[in-house]
Amino acid sequence: xxxxxxxxxxxxxxxxxxxxxxxxxxxxxxxxxxxxxxxxxxxxxxxxxxxxxxxxxxxxxxxxxxxxxxxxxxxxxxxxxxxxxxxxxxxxxxxxxxxxxxxxxxxxxxxxxxxxxxxxxxxxxxxxxxxxxxxxxxxxxxxxxxxxxxxxxxxxxxxxxxxxxxxxxxxxxxxxxxxxxxxxxxxxxxxxxxxxxxxxxxxxxxxxxxxxxxxxxxxxxxxx
Amino acid sequence: xxxxxxxxxxxxxxxxxxxxxxxxxxxxxxxxxxxxxxxxxxxxxxxxxxxxxxxxxxxxxxxxxxxxxxxxxxxxxxxxxxxxxxxxxxxxxxxxxxxxxxxxxxxxxxxxxxxxxxxxxxxxxxxxxxxxxxxxxxxxxxxxxxxxxxxxxxxxxxxxxxxxxxxxxxxxxxxxxxxxxxxxxxxxxxxxxxxxxxxxxxxxxxxxxxxxxxxxxxxxxxxxxxxxxxxxxxxxxxxxxx
Numbered sequence: 206x207x208x209x210x211x212x213x214x215x216x217x218x219x220x221x222x223x224x225x226x227x228x229x230x231x232x233x234x235x236x237x238x239x240x241x242x243x244x245x246x247x248x249x250x251x252x253x254x255x256x257x258x259x260x261x262x263x264x265x266x267x268x269x270x271x272x273x274x275x276x277x278x279x280x281x282x283x284x285x286x287x288x289x290x291x292x293x294x295x296x297x298x299x300x301x302x303x304x305x306x307x308x309x310x311x312x313x314x315x316x317x318x319x320x321x322x323x324x325x326x327x328x329x330x331x332x333x334x335x336x337x338x339x340x341x342x343x344x345x346x347x348x349x350x351x352x353x354x355x356x357x358x359x360x361x362x363x364x365x366x367x368x369x370x371x372x373x374x375x376x377x378x379x380x381x382x383x384x385x386x387x388x389x390x391x392x393x394x395x396x397x398x399x400x401x402x403x404x405x406x407x408x409x410x411x412x413x414x415x416x417x418x419x420x421x422x423x424x425x426x427x428x429x
Numbered sequence: 430x431x432x433x434x435x436x437x438x439x440x441x442x443x444x445x446x447x448x449x450x451x452x453x454x455x456x457x458x459x460x461x462x463x464x465x466x467x468x469x470x471x472x473x474x475x476x477x478x479x480x481x482x483x484x485x486x487x488x489x490x491x492x493x494x495x496x497x498x499x500x501x502x503x504x505x506x507x508x509x510x511x512x513x514x515x516x517x518x519x520x521x522x523x524x525x526x527x528x529x530x531x532x533x534x535x536x537x538x539x540x541x542x543x544x545x546x547x548x549x550x551x552x553x554x555x556x557x558x559x560x561x562x563x564x565x566x567x568x569x570x571x572x573x574x575x576x577x578x579x580x581x582x583x584x585x586x587x588x589x590x591x592x593x594x595x596x597x598x599x600x601x602x603x604x605x606x607x608x609x610x611x612x613x614x615x616x617x618x619x620x621x622x623x624x625x626x627x628x629x630x631x632x633x634x635x636x637x638x639x640x641x642x643x644x645x646x647x648x649x650x651x652x653x654x655x656x657x658x659x660x661x662x663x664x665x666x667x668x669x670x671x
Contacts, residue, residue: 326479327516331530331582332506341529345520 210388214397217384224380225401231376232363232405235298239305239362240355246306247313248339261310268307273368276300281372297369305362312354316347349420356413360406367402377401430455430586430617431476436485438471445471446482447642455585456615460628460649463638464664469621470513472638473588476619477501477508490585506534509579513591515571517563523550523574524559527581535582542581549577553607569600573607580611587611589620623668625653637661 250261268276281296291299320343328338370379381398385391431453438446445468453459461469474480476489478501487494492504517526527546531537537545550559553573563571572592579587589608593601605627612618612631622628628635628649635652637645637660645652645661656662 321516323512323514323516324518327510327512327518329479330477330505330508330510330512331578332502332534333530334502334534337533341533342518346518 207390210390210393213388214384214394217380217387220375220380220383221377221397221401224375224377227374227376228363228366228378228402229405231294231297231301231366231369231374235301235305235366236359236362238298238302239309242302242306243309244313246310247317248344250310251314251317252335265307265310268304269311273300273304273365274371276304277368277372293369293372293374296372297366297374300369301362301366304365305358308358308362309355312351312358313347315354316349316351317343319350320346352420353413353417356409356416360409360413363406363409364402430457430490431619432486432488433472433475434486434488436475436482436487438468438475438480438483445641446475447640449485449643451636451643451646453617453619455617457633458612458616458618458620458631459634459636460632461619461621461636461638462623462628462664463644464667467638468641469638470590473590473619473621476586476588477505477510479510506530506582507585509576509582509584509587511572511575511579511587511589511592513595515563515568515575515595517571517575517578519563522560522562523555523566523577526563526574527578530578531581546577546581549581550574552610553577554603567600568596569603572596572600572604576604576607576611586617586619589618589622591621593622593624625649625668629653637664639664 246261246265250258250265252258277296277300280300281291281293284291284296324342324346325338328342333341366376367378370376370382373379375383377398381395385394388394431451433449433451436446436449437444449472461472463469471480475482475487475494478494482495485495489504490507492499494501494504517523518529521529524543524546527549528539528542531542531545532539535542547556547559550556553576555570555573555577558566558570558574561570563574566574576592592608593604596604601624605624608618608620608627609631618631620627620632632649634646635649636643637652637656637658639660645656645658647657651657652661653665656665
């Protein structure tokens, strides 16, 4: 019987590939956008404007403090009620990008705050503008602190992308649901789904811990 | 060049600068000294706006520092500032530290800025350290890079905030020598330091501050040999003890 199941599983590979593709596309787009927006938000949040910083902080807390499943339902089911028509893919991208931006914003803020004030004062004293201070002095130093948790966050977000299967996007997780209806062996099917996620995420996990070690060592050399 | 007129500043309830009135002429070298916590660093940091003043007027190079209309970023390009902790950019080489502001703020062509930077680093005795990172340099070398970094902007004023206090004793003189050379090129300088040799050599005036107020002003000779107030005598006896 197991052979029969394996046989029909192999027959499902086009569907599996589609699912993997969907997960990859969703993750790539939302991580790229989320990184850009997250850095922008982080820079603004660490900036001088208290209002802006407060508004961003409140939004980030709200998103971090609610389940992603609930957020994605709100985007997909509630927004159309308010007249904003969204297909599932767009809703998924918006939800994931928003989630990524918020988590990355907090990582970037922590990185910026870890740069000693003397560095900012030196840049100020040389007459560098706000943007030049960020670009030339603060961000390059913040990156040491930001990079390892950033890559770690990518892993979490790739896994979180599985939630979009709940609004009908055919990603890896949903492929699991579809296949299990044909091949009634949940353990086998979802073990394979899990393995597929792991194969995507594991290199990133390795990268994160290597970055942590390397940047940690580099940091020790710099006396401040 | 620098004029404090009745300047006051508070940190919360702490009155750190009390009615400071002081004027520094162009090309004048003024040394500021006083016990720790007396407000001397705060005083010098007000000049380039690293600290804001609460009350009174501070005019630097003809511009009112506390006036909101003053473009502080612009004014700061005319003022070099050397920190106690050097504050070199750790991710940039000595030469990149020196040329960063000339390239990005003064918009000097890269090649030109680099050759000016090399010249200045050579002048402070670091001709062999252009490509060294701050972590590879000793404290004295780092501070000399920091001085070159400020000079590379061709400032009208140089401010030094305890430039030798974080250094090992054997490195102090190499930094002071560079500062003497800068002073001898008739730069307007204000230096917070307890280095009396330096003060005697180049300072026109010594300003003694205690508890946020100017207690005594005089030539180095007058101040070190014949201090007029009890507080300056007490202070001098402490720094002269060894």
